[in-house]
Amino acid sequence: MNITLNDWLFQLCDTESPDTSIAAYHFGLFETAHGYEIxxxxxxxxxxxxxxxxxxxxxxxxxxYFPLTQEEYRNVGWEKILERIISELSAFVRTEKFATSFFSKAEAVSTGFDDGDLVRIV
Structure with missing residues (x-):
């Protein structure tokens, strides 16, 4: 069974407890020989x-790390990957899981490719 990006995000919420001193979270993106990863x-x-x-x-x-190997991430350019990740993270921040997680206590949540600009989600 392939887990989705949302499954990975929910799993992070359920299994991690970062120190309260963490002010911001960043979902970095990069390309590998097998596709993209976050x-x-x-x-x-x-x-x-x-x-x-x-x-x-x-x-x-x-x-x-979460490899973006699902069909919707294959054979598309980095612009589409970034667009899709922004959309999926924006949907995630509207969930109850996000609202009750460590992410909701952060000053900021961002995404972006390692060599590019950051896009603030929260």
Missing amino acids: YLIGSKEFDEEDSDWACNVDFEPVNK
Whole structure:
């Protein structure tokens, strides 16, 4: 059974308890030989004006990486991947699971490719 991005997000909510000092979470994206992957990090720092905060790795979940190997992520360019991830994360933040998770206590949640701009979801 293939787990979905949403399954992975819910699993993170159920299994992780980052320190309350984590101010922001970033879902980074990168391309591998097998397609795209997403990962989660948390930072104790957040600066709206300086995206370098996402380089501070103060929290890493046990299940940090999720390969985007499902059909909807295959054979599409990075722009479509980013668009889809923004959409899926935006839907996730509207769920009860998000509202009762550690994510909801953060100052910010963002996504973006490692060499690109950050897109703030929350």
